[in-house]
Amino acid sequence: QKEVEQNSGPLSVPEGAIASLNCTYSDRGSQSFFWYRQYSGKSPELIMSIYSNGDKEDGRFTAQLNKASQYVSLLIRDSQPSDSATYLCASLNRDDKIIFGKGTRLHILP
């Protein structure tokens, strides 16, 4: 079992709708979680970090963390075609190492 698991997708969402991206992690000692966006052929770009249980909102993005369920999610409201990318979930594990999931490909349908 990989430490960070994501559905590879593609996830197709109509423009203007809410895109929901999910991630689970196996190391209960993980304390910090990150969402990166990666356009094809480009490097990952940090869009959200979350450290405590609950929701964290930044513009159209909301990150959610549930440590009891070892679950992290990212919601994108009012999805735009420019949101089409691969979204990488990452966690900082007990060895102080950031572990990435494989990423979920998101496709916003115009």
Add this chain to the structure above:
Amino acid sequence: GAGVSQSPRYKVAKRGQDVALRCDPISGHVSLFWYQQALGQGPEFLTYFQNEAQLDKSGLPSDRFFAERPEGSVSTLKIQRTQQEDSAVYLCASSLGGGGAREQFFGPGTRLTVL
């Protein structure tokens, strides 16, 4: 500089050739990380520096891989006797503080193709 820079952006090597990949982190960033990203995968950790000290090299796949950061700023990842399985994008990231907890900022990557 404004962001993390890497050079070269693309490198084609013949099998058995040695290569050196350079990373210039954001000025003042203490921590520097190297990752390997294969097609369709997330970045895989290779090694981590805090200033000039290499604190973790557990992700380096073999002793053909070597990284250094002698003055605590620029870093070089060297791959000796390249193999086809070394073909990947090599990403460098830096973060302001020590430890892995801080947000990391990535460079554009070096795409290595070994023929």
